[in-house]
Amino acid sequence: MQKLVECVPNFSEGRRISVIKKIANSAKKISGVRVLDVEWDKSHNRSLVTIVGAPEPVLKAAYEMIKTATEFIDMRQHKGEHPRIGATDVVPFVPVSGVTLDECVLLSNKLAQKVAKELKIPVYLYEAAAKRSDRVNLADVRRGEYEGLSKEIGTNPDRKPDYGPSKMHPTAGAMVVGARKYLIAYNVNLDTKDVGIAKKIASKIREKSGGLSGVKALGFEVGGFAQVSMNLVDFEKTNFDQAYRTIEKEAKKLKVGIKSSEIYGMIPLEAIVRAIKTTFMAEKFNPDQLLEKRLYE
Amino acid sequence: MQKLVECVPNFSEGRRISVIKKIANSAKKISGVRVLDVEWDKSHNRSLVTIVGAPEPVLKAAYEMIKTATEFIDMRQHKGEHPRIGATDVVPFVPVSGVTLDECVLLSNKLAQKVAKELKIPVYLYEAAAKRSDRVNLADVRRGEYEGLSKEIGTNPDRKPDYGPSKMHPTAGAMVVGARKYLIAYNVNLDTKDVGIAKKIASKIREKSGGLSGVKALGFEVGGFAQVSMNLVDFEKTNFDQAYRTIEKEAKKLKVGIKSSEIYGMIPLEAIVRAIKTTFMAEKFNPDQLLEKRLYE
Numbered sequence: 301m302q303k304l305v306e307c308v309p310n311f312s313e314g315r316r317i318s319v320i321k322k323i324a325n326s327a328k329k330i331s332g333v334r335v336l337d338v339e340w341d342k343s344h345n346r347s348l349v350t351i352v353g354a355p356e357p358v359l360k361a362a363y364e365m366i367k368t369a370t371e372f373i374d375m376r377q378h379k380g381e382h383p384r385i386g387a388t389d390v391v392p393f394v395p396v397s398g399v400t401l402d403e404c405v406l407l408s409n410k411l412a413q414k415v416a417k418e419l420k421i422p423v424y425l426y427e428a429a430a431k432r433s434d435r436v437n438l439a440d441v442r443r444g445e446y447e448g449l450s451k452e453i454g455t456n457p458d459r460k461p462d463y464g465p466s467k468m469h470p471t472a473g474a475m476v477v478g479a480r481k482y483l484i485a486y487n488v489n490l491d492t493k494d495v496g497i498a499k500k501i502a503s504k505i506r507e508k509s510g511g512l513s514g515v516k517a518l519g520f521e522v523g524g525f526a527q528v529s530m531n532l533v534d535f536e537k538t539n540f541d542q543a544y545r546t547i548e549k550e551a552k553k554l555k556v557g558i559k560s561s562e563i564y565g566m567i568p569l570e571a572i573v574r575a576i577k578t579t580f581m582a583e584k585f586n587p588d589q590l591l592e593k594r595l596y597e
Numbered sequence: 598m599q600k601l602v603e604c605v606p607n608f609s610e611g612r613r614i615s616v617i618k619k620i621a622n623s624a625k626k627i628s629g630v631r632v633l634d635v636e637w638d639k640s641h642n643r644s645l646v647t648i649v650g651a652p653e654p655v656l657k658a659a660y661e662m663i664k665t666a667t668e669f670i671d672m673r674q675h676k677g678e679h680p681r682i683g684a685t686d687v688v689p690f691v692p693v694s695g696v697t698l699d700e701c702v703l704l705s706n707k708l709a710q711k712v713a714k715e716l717k718i719p720v721y722l723y724e725a726a727a728k729r730s731d732r733v734n735l736a737d738v739r740r741g742e743y744e745g746l747s748k749e750i751g752t753n754p755d756r757k758p759d760y761g762p763s764k765m766h767p768t769a770g771a772m773v774v775g776a777r778k779y780l781i782a783y784n785v786n787l788d789t790k791d792v793g794i795a796k797k798i799a800s801k802i803r804e805k806s807g808g809l810s811g812v813k814a815l816g817f818e819v820g821g822f823a824q825v826s827m828n829l830v831d832f833e834k835t836n837f838d839q840a841y842r843t844i845e846k847e848a849k850k851l852k853v854g855i856k857s858s859e860i861y862g863m864i865p866l867e868a869i870v871r872a873i874k875t876t877f878m879a880e881k882f883n884p885d886q887l888l889e890k891r892l893y894e
Contacts, residue, residue, distance in 0.1 A: 563873075
């Protein structure tokens, strides 16, 4: 299986399109890396670039984008609604196929080290890459944002970065790098207008209340119907097909059916293959059986 | 969606590996064509090469293989258990994605015309490409095999080829070309040793007895368990997920469960996407949501 890592760096620039393009172009130049998506938001004054490829090229492309962002973004001038501590704010590495989360933790460390050494930016590691339990959650690492961290970084030992100097980069601020699993956004629309039922099911299935592993769920009203909206943060533990069946069962108890479901955004082939294997008890099914996949290897 | 056609020419050579390699190599030389598989059988004295690619390159590769087979196979010397009428015996074109069956019929005609004109081989069209109802079934076209057809081709108007001369090519004999839909081989293993139950379910679900469209089914014993073994000859009408659910329902009536299921050989992404859409009522699911697919386009 080919090794594929996704990386989705977030930059503190959502207004100057020319700068966002320059950042994305630094990744496009790296052979073996594909830029899948570039998004920006003016009120957040923030952009994100989704790249995919083999681990080493992705590492290289992430570094080149950070270098460009460091050159063109000045945090002293930055205003925006979204929390942020630096020009390149957060850089998650995500395993897609043939790569473990541990390998992504290693990539995070390599990137952090290089950025600290060559760009003199303080770097914090978060999520699976965190070296301290109080840095697992991104919100904790970003506490006080750019302005607050600037005051604390040199004096508070709890804010000492994992790599790099204990002072903010003059223009780029600080940065968070880490590794997390692939997140699948999955919604199930119920055949009822009663949003209370969606909320009830959501609270039953979410991990926090003892439900399914790696499932975050909320009940919403969407287009006049009740929707269970989920983030599946570990599809190897709970995949979308299992979420579907569990919701179907819970809804049935409340005399409600499922109207439709929706995989939102991109999904790794691995998750589709796992769903086929489980749903049809087809344990031997292998991604290499896909005609299209064979064509490109 | 990229246009992809599969072609699986069958050649009357299963013993001289060097000749089989020469045939496959003539396809490998064509840019835009991928040789997915080469198989041969000594007692059948027959080989088949599976190629995939865009329609025009596949057409070109098929012609090049036929030309090589014409050069190296002499039907006057050929002995083998499998029915055959020529050096290149049968050439089916199969739509995989972004291509209709009609486009494959057009390819069949183009190939037949070129082979008739340039190699002077008589060509019959079969299945979806058939121009006469008595040529839809391959067995009817191959009646009498090479030896029998040699005697009839010049005298019996019912054996007049669709393209090319009404006489056998001195060494290559005759050829059948056509178009058919992608065939999915799918087996469902029942949680019983009673093969009678598999046979009963098979006879209930097969199209011939008024069951599911495009489903051929047989009951077997495999590894001590009863198996419903299917060929799904039109997955747009009946896909593997529907076959699974129908068998599950029929088995339940007979108090039997499903032990496992198995997709045998290769399957187009389109069939997987359709199964996800139907099973999880995810009507909006699109092959472009697959991360891996996006990487190569």
